[in-house]
Every structure is written in structure tokens, then in C-alpha cells.
Amino acid sequence: MKKYSAKFWIFFVFLSALFLFGWFVFWEVRHQGLSRLLPFLKVAPMKEETRTDMETLLLVADNVLRTDGKERVFLLLFQNNLELRPGGGFIGSFGILKVRDGSVTEFAVHDTGNFDGRIPSTVTPPYPMKETLGIDSWKLRDSNYAPDFYENVAMAERFYLMGNGTEKFDGVIALTTNVLTSFLRVVGPVTLEGFPGTYGADNAIIDLEYQVEQGYRSQNIAFGDRKSVMGVLGLKVLEEMKKVSLTKKYELFQALLADLHGKDIQLFFHDEYLQAYIKNAHWDGAVDTTWKNDYLFAVDANLNSFKSDYFVKRSYDYVVDFSQEKPQAKLSITYEHTAKARDWFTKEYQTFLRVYVPEGSYAHKITGNTKEPVYGEAFGKKYFGTLVQVPLNSEKTVTFEYSLPQNIEQQWYDLKIQKQPGLSDTPVTVTIIKKDGSKEKNHFALDRDRIWSGFDE
Numbered sequence: 001m002k003k004y005s006a007k008f009w010i011f012f013v014f015l016s017a018l019f020l021f022g023w024f025v026f027w028e029v030r031h032q033g034l035s036r037l038l039p040f041l042k043v044a045p046m047k048e049e050t051r052t053d054m055e056t057l058l059l060v061a062d063n064v065l066r067t068d069g070k071e072r073v074f075l076l077l078f079q080n081n082l083e084l085r086p087g088g089g090f091i092g093s094f095g096i097l098k099v100r101d102g103s104v105t106e107f108a109v110h111d112t113g114n115f116d117g118r119i120p121s122t123v124t125p126p127y128p129m130k131e132t133l134g135i136d137s138w139k140l141r142d143s144n145y146a147p148d149f150y151e152n153v154a155m156a157e158r159f160y161l162m163g164n165g166t167e168k169f170d171g172v173i174a175l176t177t178n179v180l181t182s183f184l185r186v187v188g189p190v191t192l193e194g195f196p197g198t199y200g201a202d203n204a205i206i207d208l209e210y211q212v213e214q215g216y217r218s219q220n221i222a223f224g225d226r227k228s229v230m231g232v233l234g235l236k237v238l239e240e241m242k243k244v245s246l247t248k249k250y251e252l253f254q255a256l257l258a259d260l261h262g263k264d265i266q267l268f269f270h271d272e273y274l275q276a277y278i279k280n281a282h283w284d285g286a287v288d289t290t291w292k293n294d295y296l297f298a299v300d301a302n303l304n305s306f307k308s309d310y311f312v313k314r315s316y317d318y319v320v321d322f323s324q325e326k327p328q329a330k331l332s333i334t335y336e337h338t339a340k341a342r343d344w345f346t347k348e349y350q351t352f353l354r355v356y357v358p359e360g361s362y363a364h365k366i367t368g369n370t371k372e373p374v375y376g377e378a379f380g381k382k383y384f385g386t387l388v389q390v391p392l393n394s395e396k397t398v399t400f401e402y403s404l405p406q407n408i409e410q411q412w413y414d415l416k417i418q419k420q421p422g423l424s425d426t427p428v429t430v431t432i433i434k435k436d437g438s439k440e441k442n443h444f445a446l447d448r449d450r451i452w453s454g455f456d457e
Contacts, residue, residue, distance in 0.1 A: 053257055056281040059274055060267070063170075065102040072099050073167050077156060077174040078109075078230065079144065081422030082209065082307035084351070086299045087144025087152040087285070088176045088263070088421035089309075092212075093227045094140070094156075095234070096167055109231035112141040114224050118163040127374065128352055128387060132303035147299045147356065147420070148379060149174065149266045149285025171269040174285070176422045177205045178264040180237065182255040186248055187240040192232050195219075199233060208233065209307060213344060261448045263421035282449065285421060287356070287379040294320065294408050295381065297356040297418040298333060308346040311339035312390070314426050316446070320404070320413075321433040327404040331355060334397045337390045349390040353398060356381040356418075360405035368398035410435055415452040 064072060074097045081089035091112050098106040121137035126145055129135060133142075140159035144152040153172045160167075181201050184190070189200035196215070197207055208229065216226040241252060259265045266285035269275045278284050287297065296318060302309055317332040333353070339346045350370075361382045366373050369386035376383050390396040415430065425445040430452055432440045442452060 052281050053260075056277045056283065059277050060269075063269065063271065063274055064099055067101040069101065071105060072170045073097070074099075075156065075160065075167070075169045075172045077144070077172065079174055079176045079422060080209075080307070081176040081178065082205065082310045083305070084300050084302045084309040084420075084422050085142070085144050086147045086301055086354075086420065087149065088174055088266070089144075090302070091141050091144060091156075093230055095231065107231065107235065109227060109234070111224060111227045115163050116140055116159075119159055120162060123159075123162075127385075128371075129303065132350060132352070132387075134304075144174070145301065147297060147354070147418075148287040149268060149421075152285075153268045170271070171267065173268075174266040174421070176264040177208075178262070178422070178424060179259050180204055180208075180233075182259055182264075183237055183241065183252065186251045186255055187237060187244055190233070190236050190240055192229065192236055195229050195232065204233075206310070209345070258447075262424075263419060263448070266421060287381070288416060288418060288449075289380045291416045292407075293358075293412070293414040293416070294329075294404060295356065295358050295416050295418075296331065297381075297420075298331075299354045299356070299420050300423075301352040301354075303350055303352055305349045305351070306345060306347050308337065308339065308349045309422075311346055312337055312349055314423070316417075316426060316428045317431075318415075318417075318429070319431045319433065320415075322410040322413075322435050323433050323437050326406060327408050327410075329357070329361070329400075329402050329404050331400045332397050333399075334395060335388065335390045336395045337392055340393050342392065346392075348392055349388075351388050351390075352385060353388050354383050354385040355400055356383045357402065358382065358405050358408065360407075361402050363400060363402040365401040366399065368396055416449065417446060417452070418449045419446050 076095035076097055077091050078093045078095065079085065079087065079089035080092050083090035093109055093112055094115070095107060095109045097104065116139040119139045123138040125133070125135055125138040125142065129138065129142060129145075140156060140163065143155040143159050146152050146155070152174070156172060157169065181204065184199065184204055185201040189198045191198050195211065199207060211229050212226045216223075221228075244252065256265075260267075260281070260283045263285055265283070267278050267283050269278065275284070279286065288295070298316065313336040315334045317334070319330045321328040321330075335349065337349050356379070359377065359380055359382050363373070363375065363384050366384065366386060368388065370389045371387045373384055373386040376385070384400055384402075386398070388396065388398050413432070417428065419426070423446070425447045428444055428446050430442045434440065444450065
């Protein structure tokens with residue numbers, strides 16, 4: 001009888017245990033769903049954020065793909081961030097996605113302009129929509145006017161019902177055009193039957209915009225059907241995603257996480273257990289109402305500027321001065337409009353800018369604004385709001401000077417800056433002037449919500 005070394009038997013036992021573990025996991029997932037993997041994730045060696053991301057993705061996938069015979073219905077809000085709005089971008093179209101037993105049973109894209117014609121004109125639009133857009137009533141296309149996704153979901157579902165929508169949604173998902181770009185960057189260019197051209201990461205958004213605004217006219221496509229290309233493109237990208245290699249699938253996974261953390265994808269589920277996980281992963285697009293230190297959230301609403309955000313570049317410069325009796329703050333937001341001339345796509349830029357700061361802050365001076373500012377409180381924050389206009393091929397800086405609450409002190413200083421959905425990698429400079437007059441400066445790109453930690457006195 002052949003004898004084996006101790007090393008062999010250790011290796012044999014290890015492989016056997018690994019095989020049995022894998023078999024156990026397979027049957028647990030097959031019979032009880034992906035959520036059965038959660039206990040294994042809790043003990044796996046990985047970063048805490050990665051663990052949270054994986055747990056949440058498993059729960060979302062389990063909810064959507066569960067084979068229990070129940071049809072799940074989702075409202076998809078397609079937000080065009082070339083026309084930036086507080087929630088991510090103008091809602092030019094929306095989709096209804098139905099899934100049963102892990103398969104798509106129905107996916108339809110609707111023109112929001114057509115649907116809004118069914119909504120009674122009874123809801124007064126928030127300031128300054130009426131003055132800038134020339135509308136008498138607030139409807140679905142403009143429903144994402146809050147910086148908080150929970151409020152935007154409530155308004156979208158309200159307007160959907162007002163338009164005699166009949167679906168009861170299990171969840172609402174908002175996506176900006178950045179998602180299409182990031183996915184095409186991985187799967188590569190695609191062509192669409194019945195539509196001209198090739199849609200790739202570098203040109204898809206502009207070409208899609210041209211198709212729905214201009215191109216359809218020469219293709220005998222009815223005005224009401226001009227956005228049907230979006231549904232065709234969406235299904236085509238999903239089809240191509242299934243074909244990519246394992247390496248590409250990992251790249252898609254990374255792109256998905258980046259879009260979730262960057263708020264280009266925002267999620268809401270009526271299942272409270274699942275939504276608690278989404279909130280913990282910070283994929284819910286919420287304003288942080290629990291943060292008690294210094295805080296900053298700048299929110300733009302492109303109002304009557306066409307798709308000019310494609311040409312507008314922003315940068316933030318934030319200075320906090322502790323050398324004075326009360327901490328003083330100065331926020332400068334610079335807009336650069338790079339377009340040279342008006343056309344069907346762009347014009348002079350006009351935005352209603354709101355800046356959310358700690359409750360108890362007091363504004364002393366605002367410059368660079370077009371109209372008198374407005375002030376208010378929401379989400380446990382103070383906000384300053386003002387209309388800003390930036391001519392073509394020019395630059396404009398808007399500056400807010402204000403006192404911070406006395407409880408914000410140098411020795412305990414932390415700053416949270418929340419990112420607006422739809423914006424990409426905004427350059428930020430933070431300067432802290434210490435009590436002795438010395439300065440500490442930091443530069444970074446705001447590609448997701450960021451916390452800038454304090455320093456020792």
C-alpha cells in the first residue's frame with residue numbers, strides 16, 4: 001500500500017473542505033437565494049466598504065432575481081445631466097421595467113413630455129421655475145428638484161399617479177447619462193438596427209441627443225416616438241454586457257460601483273429591510289441629516305439653458321478662517337462656459353444655485369449673483385439660493401461669505417462635502433486658516449461624497 005506524506009494529506013483535506021464548502025454554498029444559493037452568502041461575506045478578509053458594497057449588491061440582486069413567481073416592477077428615471085438638475089439631470093424620459101423569476105418580462109421607455117400632458121396643471125412649481133421656464137405647473141419632467149433622492153422619489157411617484165399611471169412600483173432607480181458612457185467604455189461601441197451611426201463611449205451621449213432633438217426629423221419618426229431609440233440602446237447595451245469576458249465583467253462591476261458611489265445611479269426600494277442596506281452603502285442619494293460638523297453641498301439647477309452643462313466646467317474654492325472671534329467661511333464657485341456660439345444645443349448658462357451649509361450659519365455677503373438671494377432651512381441645514389447667469393465663452397465666480405456656528409472648532413474640525421448627482425470630478429480646494437494665522441490647504445476631485453478630516457491645534 002502506497003504511503004503519502006503529511007503534506008499530501010493536509011493538501012487533500014484542504015481541497016476536500018474547499019470543495020464541500022463550495023457545494024454547500026451552491027445549494028444554499030440555489031434553494032434559498034443569494035442572501036445566503038451574507039454570513040460568508042461577514043467573515044471574508046476585505047475592506048469594510050467593499051464588504052458593505054458586496055452585501056448590498058447581493059441583497060439587491062436577490063430581490064430582483066428571486067425565483068418566486070412574483071413580478072417586480074421598477075420605475076427608471078433617465079436623467080440627462082447635460083441639462084443638470086438637483087437630482088441629477090432633466091428627466092426627458094422614464095422607463096418601466098418588469099422582472100419575474102430573474103428574467104425581464106417587459107421594458108418600455110416613455111417620453112416624459114408626452115406623459116406630462118396627462119397630468120393636471122394643479123401643482124405650483126418651486127422657485128424660480130415659473131419665472132425661468134415659463135411654466136404654470138410642476139410635473140414629472142421637473143420632479144427631481146430636491147438635492148435628496150427620497151424627496152424626488154416621492155414627487156416622481158406622485159406625478160406618475162396624477163398622470164393615471166397604473167403600476168405599483170417595488171422600487172425607483174435614477175440613472176444619469178454617465179452610466180451609459182461608463183458601460184460603453186467597457187463593452188465597446190454598438191450599432192442599432194433602424195438607427196444610423198455607431199454609439200461609443202466618446203460620442204454616444206451627443207449622438208443620442210442629436211437623434212432625439214434633430215435626427216428623427218429626416219427618418220420619418222413621429223415626434224412622440226423620437227425617444228424610442230433610448231429603449232433600443234438600453235437593451236442593446238444589456239445584451240452586449242452578457243457577452244463580455246470575465247475580465248470585462250469585473251470592469252463592469254467596478255464601473256457599476258463607481259456610478260453608485262458617484263450618485264449617477266440612485267436606488268430606492270419600498271422594501272424597508274433592503275433600503276436600510278442601500279442607505280448604509282450610501283447609494284440612496286440622501287442629504288446627510290446626521291452630520292454635525294462643517295458641511296457643504298452645492299446644488300445647481302440648469303433652468304432654460306438647453307444642454308449647456310456639456311460645455312460648463314466648475315470648480316470650488318472653500319476657505320475656513322479660525323483666526324477670528326467666530327469661524328468664518330468663504331465659498332467661491334467658478335463657472336467656465338466653454339461654448340463659443342449659440343445653437344440648438346447650447347446658449348447662455350442660467351442656473352439656480354443652492355448652497356447647503358451647517359444650521360446656524362449666517363450669510364454676510366454674496367457676490368456674482370444675478371438676482372437677490374433667497375434663504376431657507378431644509379434637511380437640518382441652512383441654504384443660500386441665487387440665480388446665476390454665465391454668458392457664452394466666459395467665466396463667472398459666485399462667492400458666499402458667511403459665519404459658521406460657534407460649535408465648529410479648529411481642534412475638532414471635520415468637513416463633509418456632498419456631491420451633486422450628474423457632476424463629474426469637480427476640482428475642489430479647501431484652505432484652513434488656523435488660530436495662529438498659518439494655513440493648511442488640500443486639493444481633490446469631488447467624484448463622490450467626501451470627508452476632509454481635521455487637524456491638531
